[in-house]
Structure formats: structure tokens, C-alpha cells
Amino acid sequence: EAQVTQNPRYLITxxxxxLTVTCSQNMNHEYMSxxxxxxxxxxxxxxxxxxxxxxxxxxxxxxxKVSRKEKRNFPLILESPSPNQTSLYFCASSLDRxxxxxxxxxxxxxxxL
Amino acid sequence: SQQGEEDPQxxxxxxxENATMNCSYKxxxxxxxxxxxxxxxxxxxxxxxxxNEREKHSGRLRVTLDTSKKSSSLLITASRAAxxxxxxxxxxxxxxxxxxxxxxxxxxxKx
Numbered sequence: 001e002a003q004v005t006q007n008p009r010y011l012i013t014x015x016x017x018x019l020t021v022t023c024s025q026n027m028n029h030e031y032m033s034x035x036x037x038x039x040x041x042x043x044x045x046x047x048x049x050x051x052x053x054x055x056x057x058x059x060x061x062x063x064x065k066v067s068r069k070e071k072r073n074f075p076l077i078l079e080s081p082s083p084n085q086t087s088l089y090f091c092a093s094s095l096d097r098x099x100x101x102x103x104x105x106x107x108x109x110x111x112x113l
Numbered sequence: 114s115q116q117g118e119e120d121p122q123x124x125x126x127x128x129x130e131n132a133t134m135n136c137s138y139k140x141x142x143x144x145x146x147x148x149x150x151x152x153x154x155x156x157x158x159x160x161x162x163x164x165n166e167r168e169k170h171s172g173r174l175r176v177t178l179d180t181s182k183k184s185s186s187l188l189i190t191a192s193r194a195a196x197x198x199x200x201x202x203x204x205x206x207x208x209x210x211x212x213x214x215x216x217x218x219x220x221x222x223k224x
Contacts, residue, residue, distance in 0.1 A: 004155075035214075042201070042216035043156075059213075090155055098205035098212045101146065104155030 002027045006091050006105035013081055014113050021076045021108050023091030029103075031094045032074040033058065034066065036087040037107075043090065049074055050097065081112040116213035117145070117185075117202035125221040132189040134218040136202030143207035145185050147176060150199045150217070159187070159200075192222045 004025045013019055025032065033048035035058075045058030049068040063085055065077040074093075078085060091105040120135045136145065144163045148156040160176045162169045162185065169176045175188040185204075189196055199217040 040216060043214040045213070088153065092156075098143065098207065101158035101161060102148075102156070102212075104157070106155050107153065109153075 002103065004091055004093055004103050004105040006089075006108050008108060009106060010109050012111045012113065015082055016080050019078050019081060019110075021078075021089060021091075021110070023074045023076065023105060024072050025074075025091075025093040025103065026072065027093060027095075027103065028071065029093035029095055030071070031097045032068065033092050033102075034064070034074070034076050035090045035092065036060065036085075037090065038087050046076070046089075048097070081110075083112050086110060086112050117204045117215045119200065119202055119215045119218040121218060122216065123219045123221070125223065126192060128192060128194055128222055128224050130192055130222075132192050132196070132220055132222070134187045134200050134220070136185045136187070136204070136215070138183050138185075138202075138204040140183075140206055142180070142204045145178060145202060145204045146212075147174075147185075147187050148201045148203065148214070150201065152198070156201065156214075189220075192220075194222050194224045196220060197222045 007022045030051045034046040035043040037043050044060045047066040049055045089108045092102040094100050094102040117136045146161045147159040150156045162178045173190045178185045199219045201214045201217045203212050205212045
């Protein structure tokens with residue numbers, strides 16, 4: 001089944017404790033991206049990747065890192081999480097940017113205390 | 114960058130009625146996509162309409178695109194309670210990484 005998976009689905013952590021949210025897709029998509037969703041603000045893009053070893057900042061990259069060492073994986077790293085990073089996070093992938101539909105993961109609800 | 118703005122922010126209708134949501138954008142586009150999101154879950158792609166298309170159908174969904182007015186509408190006919198969700202548009206102008214989601218329209222269909 002074609003899908004985007006994210007782990008963990010739920011995470012409660014404390015300020016400053018490094019964490020990684022994994023994202024994996026099995027559709028051989030070149031394009032992957034991370035979004036955060038906050039009430040009233042819609043989805044805001046954090047980082048995106050056009051292909052392996054090619055990543056770039058989205059609209060709200062501060063406090064986040066990503067890597068794209070393999071085509072299927074695109075982990076999101078929070079080196080020192082803060083309470084303002086409490087949010088619902090989505091990973092997405094598509095064949096290419098914008099010209100085809102994006103497939104979204106189920107989301108990761110992160111709470112930083 | 115280009116972002117779609119959905120209107121209205123919220124819409125409440127009775128089952129069986131039609132629901133219309135609108136999307137406006139600012140610059141020329143290559144295509145425009147509509148997505149649905151059930152509460153707290155990932156977005157699901159509904160329809161992609163290209164700039165040279167004026168109307169597209171998929172089941173009970175009808176999307177129109179008016180490039181002169183820089184707007185699109187999503188019509189859901191004979192709505193069902195299961196259509197209750199948030200709906201987002203994402204215009205894409207073919208440049209850079211220009212595909213942004215707005216805050217969405219929250220549709221509630223009452224049984």
C-alpha cells in the first residue's frame with residue numbers, strides 16, 4: 001500500500017531534550033516536505049527536499065533541522081525543543097513539487113513542556 | 114510566494130444540501146489543488162485543476178477555476194455527515210517551492 005508513515009504519532013517531551021520525528025514513504029517520490037499545523041494558522045511549511053541530499057527552508061524553519069540521506073526517509077530533528085514548537089506535524093511526499101498531488105502522513109502531535 | 118485563501122472560514126449545512134467553498138490567490142498559476150482534512154488527520158488530495166481547465170468533476174465534487182478572477186470554487190453536492198472536514202486549496206505557480214496552504218474552510222454537515 002502506497003503510504004507515508006510518521007513516528008511517533010504522539011510525543012510529550014520537555015524543553016531542550018533533542019528529538020527526531022521520522023518520516024518514510026514507499027512511493028519512490030523525489031519531493032518530501034514537513035509542515036506544522038496550528039489552530040487558525042493552517043499548514044506552514046518547515047523544510048522541503050527536492051531529492052536526496054537536497055533540502056531547503058520553508059516558511060518556518062527556525063528551531064528545526066532535516067536530512068535526506070535516502071530517497072524514502074526525511075526525518076525532522078528538533079535539537080532543543082521549546083514550548084512554541086508544540087504543534088501537529090505532517091510529513092508529505094509527491095512525485096515532484098506542485099505538479100502532482102501530495103500524500104500526507106497521519107501526523108505527529110508534539111507537546112513540549 | 115503564493116498562498117490560497119479559503120472562504121468562508123466555516124460553513125454549516127444540513128445533510129443533502131450543497132456546500133460551496135471558495136479560494137482566491139494572487140498571481141498566475143500552473144495548477145490549483147484541493148485537499149480535505151478530517152479532524153487531526155493528514156490531508157487527503159481531492160482534485161487538481163490545471164490553469165487551462167475551467168471545470169473538473171470527481172464524484173460529488175465539482176471544482177471550477179476562473180484565472181481572470183484568480184479564484185476557484187469547490188462544490189460538494191448532496192452533502193453527507195461524512196463530508197464534515199476542513200477543506201484547503203493550494204495554488205501552484207510552477208516556480209520554486211510555491212505551494213502554500215491557507216487556513217482552510219471548516220465544513221460541518223449536520224445529519
